[in-house]
Amino acid sequence: MWTLRATSIRSVRPLCRTFSQSANRCDKVVAALYRGGEAAERQPRLLATLENELGLRKWIEEQGHTLVVTDDKDGLESTFARELKDADIAITTPFHPAYISAELIDRSPKLKACITAGVGSDHVDLEKANERKIGVYEVTGSNVTSVAEHAVMTALVLVRNFVPAHKQYVDEKGWDVADIAQNSYDIEGKVVGTVGFGRIGRLIMERLKPFGMKEMLYYDYNRMDAETEQQYGVRHVETVEELVSQCDIVMINAPLHEGTKGLFNKELISKMKKGAWLINTARGAICVEQDVAEAVKTGQLNGYGGDVSFPQPAPKDHPWRTMSNSWNAGGGNAMTPHISGTSLDAQSRYIAGTKEILANIWNGKPQTQVNVIVEGGRYVSTAYGQR
Numbered sequence: 548m549w550t551l552r553a554t555s556i557r558s559v560r561p562l563c564r565t566f567s568q569s570a571n572r573c574d575k576v577v578a579a580l581y582r583g584g585e586a587a588e589r590q591p592r593l594l595a596t597l598e599n600e601l602g603l604r605k606w607i608e609e610q611g612h613t614l615v616v617t618d619d620k621d622g623l624e625s626t627f628a629r630e631l632k633d634a635d636i637a638i639t640t641p642f643h644p645a646y647i648s649a650e651l652i653d654r655s656p657k658l659k660a661c662i663t664a665g666v667g668s669d670h671v672d673l674e675k676a677n678e679r680k681i682g683v684y685e686v687t688g689s690n691v692t693s694v695a696e697h698a699v700m701t702a703l704v705l706v707r708n709f710v711p712a713h714k715q716y717v718d719e720k721g722w723d724v725a726d727i728a729q730n731s732y733d734i735e736g737k738v739v740g741t742v743g744f745g746r747i748g749r750l751i752m753e754r755l756k757p758f759g760m761k762e763m764l765y766y767d768y769n770r771m772d773a774e775t776e777q778q779y780g781v782r783h784v785e786t787v788e789e790l791v792s793q794c795d796i797v798m799i800n801a802p803l804h805e806g807t808k809g810l811f812n813k814e815l816i817s818k819m820k821k822g823a824w825l826i827n828t829a830r831g832a833i834c835v836e837q838d839v840a841e842a843v844k845t846g847q848l849n850g851y852g853g854d855v856s857f858p859q860p861a862p863k864d865h866p867w868r869t870m871s872n873s874w875n876a877g878g879g880n881a882m883t884p885h886i887s888g889t890s891l892d893a894q895s896r897y898i899a900g901t902k903e904i905l906a907n908i909w910n911g912k913p914q915t916q917v918n919v920i921v922e923g924g925r926y927v928s929t930a931y932g933q934r
Contacts, residue, residue, distance in 0.1 A: 574612045574635040574909070575657075578664075579620040579627045579645035592891045594898045595640050595664060601898055603905075610909055620645035621858075628654070636660045636908070638901065641667045642885045644859060649675035660908055664901045665888055666690050668920045669803035669830060673931060676921050682908075683920040686900030688746055690888030695750035697854060697887030698828045702755075702796055704881045705824045705850035706734045711877040730849065730875045740764035740794035742787055742810075743801035743829070744771065745930070751798055752779045766790045769929075791819040796826065799853075803830035804931040813838040816847060827853035828887045831861075840866035843879045852881025859885055 583596030594602040597618045607614045615634070619626035620643065627645045631637060635657050639645045647661055649672045661671050663685035676683050704710060708731040715723060739760050741748040744767040752763050756779070763781045765771075770783050784790045787810070791797055797819065801807050811825065811834040819825070825848055827834055836857075842848040849872070856865055861884075872879040888897075900918065907914050919927040 572611065575615065575630075575633060576607060576612060576636045576638060576905075577615045577617075577627060577630045577634040578638040579643060580616050580618060580640065581643035582618045590891070592894065594894045595642065595889060601638070601664060601901065603898065603902060606902065607905070610905075612909070618643065623650065623654075631655045631658065633657055636662065636905070638662045638664055639670060640889075641665045641670075642859070642889050644670040646858075647671045652676065652679060652681065660684065660904075662901055662904050665893075665897045667802065667830065669832075669931070671920075673921050673926070677924050677926070680924040682914075682922045684904045684914055684918050684922075685920060686897040686904070687915075687917040689897035689900050690893045691746040691750055693890045693893040694747050694828050694887045695754060698747070698751050698798055698800075698826055699754045701826050701828070701852040701854075701881050702739075702798070702824065703734060705826070705852050705879070706732050706737070706796070708732075708875070708878055710881055711875060714877050726875075730872070730878055734796075735759040736761050737795040738762045738764065738793055739796040739798065740766070740784070740790045741798040741800050742766050742790065743799065744769075744781070745800065747828075748798070748800035749779060751800065752781055756780050762793075764790050764794060787815065788818050791815060791823075793820075794823060795820060796824045799825070799827040799829045799833055801829055801833065802930045803832055807833050809833070809835050811835065811839065813841075816842045819847070821847055822849040824848065824850045824852075826881075827851070827855060829853075829855060831855040831857035831859070836866050840870040843870045844873050846872065846874070848879065850879035850881060852883075854883045854885045854887045856882075856885070 578601060580595055580597045583593050583598050587593045587596040587598040591599060593599055597616055600616050604614050615630045617626040628651055631651060632654055634655060637647060647670060652658060652672060652675045658681055660682045666685050666687060666689060668683050668685050671683050673683060708727050712727040735758055737760060739755055741751060744765040764784050765781045766784050766787050816838060839851050843851050856867060861868060867882050870880050871877055904914060904918060921927060
């Protein structure tokens with residue numbers, strides 16, 4: 548039996564589908580997914596959409612459980628919040644995250660697991676999850692290639708001043724080569740650094756190495772051994788300040804937690820090389836939005852790019868949607884929606900991982916260790932700070 552339940556959000560009716568069947572042991576799974584519309588109809592591999600339901604509805608029901616999907620996720624009166632009250636398992640994605648707060652967890656007494664179909668669990672109150680002994684899981688590694696490619700692409704787009712060049716061409720306003728070339732550089736010979744040297748940070752450096760970078764630096768509280776540093780051609784620095792002061796290009800590849808929230812603020816940005824580029828495909832809240840926008844306007848940053856904002860989707864008045872160099876109309880802004888880790892190839896990987904996590908829960912099997920963020924009332928992963 549299909550049912551529609553909806554509330555009005557920006558004149559769009561959020562869809563909620565449920566299927567009920569009798570079973571001796573039935574878990575209710577609630578998933579917050581983004582609406583795919585015609586694109587989801589054309590492309591069945593868009594698994595993370597509301598319409599395609601992770602590609603898991605049939606399988607979940609065959610296991611004797613129920614699935615509710617909705618795109619209405621914001622606030623305590625949202626469809627997601629209402630459905631979570633009697634749910635056992637929550638599934639969200641980094642691209643359309645439902646923020647599972649302590650208050651929301653308190654209102655959901657049956658909740659036993661929160662799964663990120665993708666990578667990144669900062670949208671869950673992890674302290675509260677530990678207090679309740681709720682397991683928090685994600686599909687580690689599922690998006691690393693996709694995000695690394697997007698980050699390198701963003702660096703090239705910014706350094707070569709591609710966005711205003713493309714806009715000039717398609718707007719049919721004639722060619723003004725000088726207007727573009729005044730702020731276009733080669734990436735070869737530049738110093739690049741990454742804040743965070745996990746799976747994504749390493750893949751980015753691996754892909755940048757053939758470009759002939761002058762030097763590649765990394766900052767991470769978990770320093771690599773000498774052999775790994777030599778393999779990737781990187782040098783470790785002791786502080787974030789030391790890294791940003793030396794780099795032409797800074798990549799953010801760190802998870803969001805209390806130690807990284809608001810890290811890139813006016814003070815830290817002022818310590819960067821004047822005219823540096825900053826790329827963030829990690830989490831939007833790692834950067835102070837207004838400080839970044841002002842730095843792009845004044846030229847302290849030559850450009851900022853990435854695909855993450857806070858909140859998500861970014862509201863229409865978010866400063867990153869309109870920021871630009873004051874002297875280079877449209878330049879210095881290489882922002883996109885949160886798409887880096889949701890290529891069709893990545894979706895197939897993180898949906899397979901989500902299915903594995905669910906199967907382990909229902910079959911009483913241990914989870915793959917790298918997928919566990921918190922479990923049994925304790926932090927298993929160190930990705931959210933040294934605990």
